[in-house]
């Protein structure tokens with residue numbers, strides 16, 4: 371067994387459901403994409419598939435829980451829609467490692483914009499971006515974090531999803547006066563154009 | 564193997580019995596300092612952490628010996644390890660200056676994918692060589708002794724040339740690393756494969772064990788999951804007792820991640836583990 375190839379195969383099987391189905395349908399051709407020899411590909415395809423599916427499922431659950439921990443307010447606001455929206459996001463986006471919880475949350479928030487508004491109110495992506503920006507700002511040193519929002523983000527926290535909110539452009543800034551000092555934050559309402 | 568870990572000749576200090584640190588424990592820990600001899604932290608949570616998180620670490624380090632436990636170095640990756648991660652980890656180990664630190668005998672990165680989950684290695688001689696090569700590189704950057712943890716795995720990759728105890732023993736021999744024996748993982752793997760963990764006790768490299776992990780998991784369908792979400796079951800206590808009888812263990816950590824009980828319950832489990840280590844005179 372070439373170790374690099376078998377590891378690459380297991381990684382793809384774990385993170386990519388489309389690749390997983392293709393591999394079990396045609397192990398030799400699809401296994402070759404990651405460098406498996408025909409013998410290796412067949413041996414892997416003939417070994418018990420259930421534990422591999424379970425591994426993939428537990429990775430999926432772990433990512434879902436990780437984004438929930440990173441964006442507790444936004445995820446709570448979504449209620450039981452969160453699972454469905456996360457599934458749709460994760461189907462397209464591979465995971466990014468255990469240290470990259472913020473990156474995964476960033477990917478999820480970016481994907482929200484492409485989901486139909488029937489699944490979430492128009493202001494919801496702003497709420498998620500706002501919460502995420504807090505997390506990003508907490509981790510950066512003295513570099514300020516600056517974000518522009520379409521909605522008055524300060525008022526979005528704890529709103530029910532059904533709430534109607536009038537757009538009002540808002541500038542948000544986070545900074546630390548020195549690397550060891552507490553994080554500061556201000557919101558500026560901007561004139562509507 | 565100059566930097567090898569042999570708890571007998573290197574005389575690693577005995578740290579006692581402690582907890583895997585999770586932020587919700589913070590306040591209770593300081594109220595119960597006598598019951599917790601040392602802490603294990605998840606290194607990954609402090610690698611690019613905000614100043615508040617580093618303050619928390621400093622506070623902990625001022626009051627408890629701390630062992631960093633890493634998740635994502637991917638010690639078994641054929642394509643090598645991530646330089647930035649190794650560099651950040653080296654910085655953390657330097658700052659804490661612990662008697663040892665730990666990682667998992669597993670891989671988490673392959674083919675440009677960061678899985679973010681501990682994946683099992685195929686139990687082959689090639690995998691042993693890869694781990695040995697990666698550990699050499701780590702030693703070039705981190706001189707503190709490294710100990711490796713056995714993981715749970717339901718996946719059995721094809722091509723295995725060695726069984727679990729043989730694979731672990733060969734890795735420890737070739738790398739000179741000590742063993743972080745996760746007793747719950749030993750039990751879980753044996754149980755999930757229909758083996759009796761008590762029957763194969765003499766096959767494990769107990770002489771290399773420096774630290775233990777223990778925890779309780781749960782059953783999902785027919786499979787035991789090491790969820791660290793329940794109290795330690797009797798079977799694991801029995802195995803921990805047998806492990807302490809055989810190994811020159813220097814520290815024991817209870818891992819509890821989910822479904823957190825009152826601190827008093829965790830302290831009871833620590834006391835019980837402490838009594839076991841005392842029975843075999845593992846430390847004063």
Ligand SMILES: [Fe+2]
Pocket residue numbers: 712745776818
């Ligand atoms: Fe463990």
